[in-house]
Amino acid sequence: MKNFLTFFFTLLFCGLSTKSVAQNEVDIHLVAARDLSLQMGINTFDFSVENRGGKDFDGYLRIRLPDGLESLNGAGQDIRILAGKKRYFSIKLRTSLISKLKNTVLLVSLYDRSNRKIEDQSIKINVVPIRSLVLQDLSGQQYLQKVGDSLRLRFLVRNVGTTDENVKILISSPNKIGNSIFQEKQISLSAGQDSIIYSAMYVQRYMLDMEVFMVSVNGLYSSNDFFGSINIPFQNLSSNRNFNKLRGYSNSSIYSRNYISFQVNDLFAQQKNYYLNSEGHYRLYDGNLRYAVALNLLENYDPILNNTYLEYEKGKSTVTIGNIQENLDAPLYGRGIKYTLKDTATGQSYSVGAVERAIDLLGFYSSRAPGVSAFAKIILADNKPEKKRYEGQLYYDKNNLDSTRSLLWTNSFDLLKQKYGDRLQIQGFFGAGVNQFSGSLHTVDSIRPSLATGLKINYKAKSWSFSSDNFISGNYYPGSRRGAAQFYQRINRRVNKFSLGAGYTFSRSTPEYINLRFNNLTSQTMRYDLNFGIPFSTFINGSINPSYTSEKGSYISLQGIESLQSESWIGTVLANLRSRNYRHNIFLSFEPGMIRSGRDKVPRFALRSNFNYSYGNLGIYGTYQKGNFQIYDVLSSIFMNIKDNTRLSLGGRFQKDILEKKLHINVGANYNLNKGYADAYTINTSFDYRLFKNTLLSTNFQYSVYLAKQAEPYHYNNLRLGVRQNLRSADLESKSTPTGNIKVFCFYDNNDDGIFDIGDEKAADYGFSIGNTFFITDHQGVSSFKNLPFGDYVLFFPLKGEYQAASFTFKMNARGTTVLQIPLNRTGRIAGTVELNYDPQLSVKVAVSLDQFRVMVRDSTGKITMAKVDKFGSYQLNIAAGKYEIFIDKESLPESIIYHMDPILVDVTIAKTISVPPIEIEVKKKKIDIKKFGH
Numbered sequence: 011m012k013n014f015l016t017f018f019f020t021l022l023f024c025g026l027s028t029k030s031v032a033q034n035e036v037d038i039h040l041v042a043a044r045d046l047s048l049q050m051g052i053n054t055f056d057f058s059v060e061n062r063g064g065k066d067f068d069g070y071l072r073i074r075l076p077d078g079l080e081s082l083n084g085a086g087q088d089i090r091i092l093a094g095k096k097r098y099f100s101i102k103l104r105t106s107l108i109s110k111l112k113n114t115v116l117l118v119s120l121y122d123r124s125n126r127k128i129e130d131q132s133i134k135i136n137v138v139p140i141r142s143l144v145l146q147d148l149s150g151q152q153y154l155q156k157v158g159d160s161l162r163l164r165f166l167v168r169n170v171g172t173t174d175e176n177v178k179i180l181i182s183s184p185n186k187i188g189n190s191i192f193q194e195k196q197i198s199l200s201a202g203q204d205s206i207i208y209s210a211m212y213v214q215r216y217m218l219d220m221e222v223f224m225v226s227v228n229g230l231y232s233s234n235d236f237f238g239s240i241n242i243p244f245q246n247l248s249s250n251r252n253f254n255k256l257r258g259y260s261n262s263s264i265y266s267r268n269y270i271s272f273q274v275n276d277l278f279a280q281q282k283n284y285y286l287n288s289e290g291h292y293r294l295y296d297g298n299l300r301y302a303v304a305l306n307l308l309e310n311y312d313p314i315l316n317n318t319y320l321e322y323e324k325g326k327s328t329v330t331i332g333n334i335q336e337n338l339d340a341p342l343y344g345r346g347i348k349y350t351l352k353d354t355a356t357g358q359s360y361s362v363g364a365v366e367r368a369i370d371l372l373g374f375y376s377s378r379a380p381g382v383s384a385f386a387k388i389i390l391a392d393n394k395p396e397k398k399r400y401e402g403q404l405y406y407d408k409n410n411l412d413s414t415r416s417l418l419w420t421n422s423f424d425l426l427k428q429k430y431g432d433r434l435q436i437q438g439f440f441g442a443g444v445n446q447f448s449g450s451l452h453t454v455d456s457i458r459p460s461l462a463t464g465l466k467i468n469y470k471a472k473s474w475s476f477s478s479d480n481f482i483s484g485n486y487y488p489g490s491r492r493g494a495a496q497f498y499q500r501i502n503r504r505v506n507k508f509s510l511g512a513g514y515t516f517s518r519s520t521p522e523y524i525n526l527r528f529n530n531l532t533s534q535t536m537r538y539d540l541n542f543g544i545p546f547s548t549f550i551n552g553s554i555n556p557s558y559t560s561e562k563g564s565y566i567s568l569q570g571i572e573s574l575q576s577e578s579w580i581g582t583v584l585a586n587l588r589s590r591n592y593r594h595n596i597f598l599s600f601e602p603g604m605i606r607s608g609r610d611k612v613p614r615f616a617l618r619s620n621f622n623y624s625y626g627n628l629g630i631y632g633t634y635q636k637g638n639f640q641i642y643d644v645l646s647s648i649f650m651n652i653k654d655n656t657r658l659s660l661g662g663r664f665q666k667d668i669l670e671k672k673l674h675i676n677v678g679a680n681y682n683l684n685k686g687y688a689d690a691y692t693i694n695t696s697f698d699y700r701l702f703k704n705t706l707l708s709t710n711f712q713y714s715v716y717l718a719k720q721a722e723p724y725h726y727n728n729l730r731l732g733v734r735q736n737l738r739s740a741d742l743e744s745k746s747t748p749t750g751n752i753k754v755f756c757f758y759d760n761n762d763d764g765i766f767d768i769g770d771e772k773a774a775d776y777g778f779s780i781g782n783t784f785f786i787t788d789h790q791g792v793s794s795f796k797n798l799p800f801g802d803y804v805l806f807f808p809l810k811g812e813y814q815a816a817s818f819t820f821k822m823n824a825r826g827t828t829v830l831q832i833p834l835n836r837t838g839r840i841a842g843t844v845e846l847n848y849d850p851q852l853s854v855k856v857a858v859s860l861d862q863f864r865v866m867v868r869d870s871t872g873k874i875t876m877a878k879v880d881k882f883g884s885y886q887l888n889i890a891a892g893k894y895e896i897f898i899d900k901e902s903l904p905e906s907i908i909y910h911m912d913p914i915l916v917d918v919t920i921a922k923t924i925s926v927p928p929i930e931i932e933v934k935k936k937k938i939d940i941k942k943f944g945h
Contacts, residue, residue, distance in 0.1 A: 037063035078107030109202030145238030297324030395429035413449035439464035460484030509543035576607035759833035835890035842926030
């Protein structure tokens with residue numbers, strides 16, 4: 011027992027001694043994450059140092075960074091940590107070349123004051139993937155001067171991101187017909203790498219018609235996302251300009267509005283078909299003249315002239331004659347006249363018109379007396395947010411074909427002000443009409459009055475939308491919707507990226523006619539549907555649309571008027587897919603369902619689907635249908651005694667532009683299988699060739715074969731040839747302005763007599779400007795500007811060597827060509843200052859800048875040249891040799907500035923600079939009231 015106690019106390023004493031020694035030693039630890047993720051710019055590196063020992067620690071930290079990374083806190087830091095304490099550190103790091111930091115390490119070392127290393131930690135650097143490229147123009151200033159010169163493009167692409175990239179560079183510029191032509195260059199850039207791309211193009215004649223020839227350079231990632239765009243302008247220094255061509259060519263806006271075209275159809279047939287079409291829109295007597303012509307002629311038949319009219323608009327009035335077709339609640343078409351008075355300032359419009367019910371303007375294909383129609387329409391407060399819109403129509407029709415006359419009055423009106431339309435829109439409708447039979451058997455009972463009413467509601471909230479369209483009319487209503495009952499309701503809800511919707515549609519048509527020759531056929535459709543929109547990603551989206559539809563209708567058979575009905579339960583699935591580079595696009599639809607139609611008691615399975623795939627210039631499409639989806643399909647099946655008719659259609663198309671887009675090729679093929687009727691094969695090819703800038707030749711060939719089930723095969727072919735000539739049009743938004751031509755002849759006037767004579771030289775390659783347009787003279791010293799609108803233009807002639815002409819304002823006010831002779835004289839230079847005398851105590855307060863003053867220089871003939879003063883009061887002017895007077899233009903002085911000096915006289919000599927004494931102006935003195943005080 012004694013030995014055991016001795017052993018126990020010995021162990022206890024040793025443990026306490028060891029603990030005491032440990033508490034007096036340093037136990038320091040550096041705690042940091044093993045990885046550090048870096049982004050471009052400023053980053054934070056956080057770590058801690060923990061002193062687990064019983065003694066205070068005094069030392070320092072050293073941080074070694076890889077190239078491309080620097081510390082904003084310095085490379086080292088002194089630290090002192092008490093025993094048993096922990097201290098946290100946050101180091102700010104800035105990346106300069108982040109692409110070089112991939113797969114590198116950051117080293118943190120801890121030292122004590124004796125420079126003994128306590129601990130090292132290596133931190134692995136992870137670079138966050140960043141896509142970032144820079145596109146920069148390095149082309150420098152270049153000018154268009156003559157055909158055949160070379161324009162050199164030079165631009166830099168730099169990858170300042172952290173990912174390797176395969177990029178495309180698209181270089182586009184306008185060609186001579188207004189379309190864009192493209193060059194494509196592909197390069198690969200590693201992170202941190204850059205590349206300089208070179209390209210060149212020759213100056214062509216059409217470029218010299220443009221004031222500025224613009225080349226666009228666009229950078230695209232491999233996914234076709236843009237990363238940069240630059241425009242490189244090349245200023246035109248041509249000697250000859252046409253004002254009408256300064257904006258360049260544009261097929262879409264300048265030429266395509268007005269045209270004339272001629273086509274010949276069925277060249278292989280015995281009877282050829284000819285078409286002549288033309289449209290035009292022109293300025294005439296401060297108004298707009300529009301016309302359209304559509305003439306069709308089949309050999310051995312009378313021509314048909316329709317869709318032909320002449321319209322003139324001036325101010326608020328518009329008159330139209332020819333074929334008239336007006337958008338009314340009842341159909342109005344024919345040949346006649348229409349007048350419209352429209353005031354956009356008040357939102358009011360008034361229209362009246364009358365037509366004969368004949369589609370053909372020449373009348374060859376109409377009865378002798380088809381009848382007449384007339385209308386009047388009024389619109390109030392159109393596009394006026396603080397008001398409610400109203401539209402009223404009055405319509406009269408005398409139809410001699412069915413011996414009826416009708417009168418209709420309709421009203422459409424807003425129930426809320428238009429400013430609420432973006433959120434809530436409520437529109438009402440009311441109509442009243444009367445029909446009368448005017449045939450030989452008409453009686454008192456031949457008059458049928460009728461009414462119509464409707465209500466529309468559209469509501470939009472942040473994620474909700476609701477629409478309701480309701481209309482009811484009497485069976486004898488003379489409008490387009492006769493005997494109609496229509497109810498359309500739909501509600502939609504968006505939840506994040508998903509869309510939900512539900513709809514109900516009911517439409518019934520029960521028209522009745524006074525003329526007993528017309529049969530009163532009816533139809534009815536009722537439909538319920540749901541919609542679920544599902545965007546799976548940016549490139550894939552789809553929807554699911556289940557629906558129930560019920561249809562009823564009547565038709566005429568040998569047994570008389572019979573009725574027919576169908577029911578369908580359809581589930582529609584739609585999908586749209588596209589590739590990440592947007593080159594592949596696929597659309598799919600799949601519609602399975604159960605349909606009970608005709609006299610079927612049991613629903614039948616039906617399927618309809620289609621697909622469409624496109625890749626660049628190539629397209630493939632197809633459809634498949636088994637069963638009858640609409641009631642007219644059921645009717646056809648009854649007549650042909652076919653159940654569950656099957657249809658299949660497959661086709662493809664290819665189009666391509668070649669020869670610098672002068673030739674457009676389009677080729678297509680199609681196969682149609684109809685199990686109950688016929689099979690058909692069709693091939694279609696077309697070629698459009700731009701012969702000249704505004705002349706287009708076209709040809710189209712079609713060949714079809716129809717293989718009917720119960721008839722002989724039928725072959726059809728058609729070859730069509732055509733030509734289209736685009737016509738120039740003016741800017742219709744601006745008033746017509748008279749124009750003239752100006753011809754400028756520049757010469758070096760060596761004898762200073764102001765005329766071109768012996769001893770003078772033609773100023774070839776001399777640059778000057780007319781307004782904002784630059785010119786450079788040809789070898790004869792001549793430049794010309796055609797079709798320059800009347801007005802005032804500043805002609806500026808810069809110094810070239812020791813020669814210069816005084817700039818002046820030219821007034822273009824004469825048609826034809828005005829010739830200006832510009833003598834360039836050898837010059838000297840005058841230089842001086844304008845000094846403003848101002849006494850803070852005595853002068854009135856004034857806020858002026860010296861660059862608002864103008865210095866005038868007058869020669870011995872009285873001609874005045876202006877010198878511009880800068881903000882420091884300095885001015886200088888190159889001017890021909892001679893004696894001059896220099897003074898301030900008093901019109902440029904404010905009322906608070908006084909100028910009393912006499913003009914300064916100078917004698918300018920060639921190639922010398924004359925220092926002019928300062929021109930002194932002063933600020934007016936304050937009015938000081940002197941008060942006298944009595945004793």
